[in-house]
Amino acid sequence: MIQNRLLKNFLNDAEIKELYQSYLEKPTTCKKEMIEKMFQIHGRKIQLLSYFSKTLTFESQKFDKKIRHNNKWNQLILDQNIDERGGKFLDLVADEQCYYDVEFNTPVESSELEMIFEDKQLYDIVSTLTEKQKKILYLLFVKNWTEEELAIELGVSKQAINKVKNYTLRKIKKEYESANRRNLNTN
Structure with missing residues (x-):
């Protein structure tokens, strides 16, 4: 064999x-x-x-x-600025919401913002944010939602919520500090 x-x-x-x-x-x-x-x-x-x-x-x-x-x-970068107000590609993407909560679907009214911010300068800065940024900050800091709850509501990851929150807070801080410097220079 x-x-x-x-x-x-x-x-x-x-x-x-x-x-x-x-x-x-x-x-x-x-x-x-x-x-x-x-x-x-x-x-x-x-x-x-x-x-x-x-x-x-x-x-x-x-x-x-x-x-x-x-x-x-060559990643698709959705958080790039597309206008001078800080609008992002991500803001153009339609949100698919998992739950239909009346509280979430209503926009944050400027009167609610005025009640939250006693500082007129801070109110003016927050008023320039996108609706999505305002809503995320409102639900996280005023209504005490967790990032996880908000992520489920928006149908995005917790990291995406965290990223928007951190970016928005940095933006507010930067604009607030530069406004304070301008005010000091004019006085």
Whole structure:
């Protein structure tokens, strides 16, 4: 019985097996050369298949690496400013709300903001925020919602809520400080 896998695979072909049996019964140089030539062709086919297999593996890994690289560097950036008031691409995306809470669907009225902010300067700054930014701050700080509750309500991640909150607070602080500096310089 033949133990070599390459030879076993070679002899699986009926035509080659018949030629080999014929050679074993009546060995001739012509039959021997024919079998050797067919074996070389068989070996080349295996080498070629191995080469194609390795090439496909390499190319698929290269393609996957390229896709990951493109996804890393060409991310859709929804928090870029699109106007001078700090509006973002994210504000243009329609919200799909999980729950329909009357309190959430109503906009924050300016009278509510006036009651919250005694400082006129701070009120003016907050009034320039987008409705989404106002609503997030209102629900987090006035109504004491958690970021998780708000994220569920808006159908976004908790990190997205945190990011908007932090960005808005930094913006308010920056504008408030620059307004105070302007006031000091004019006085």
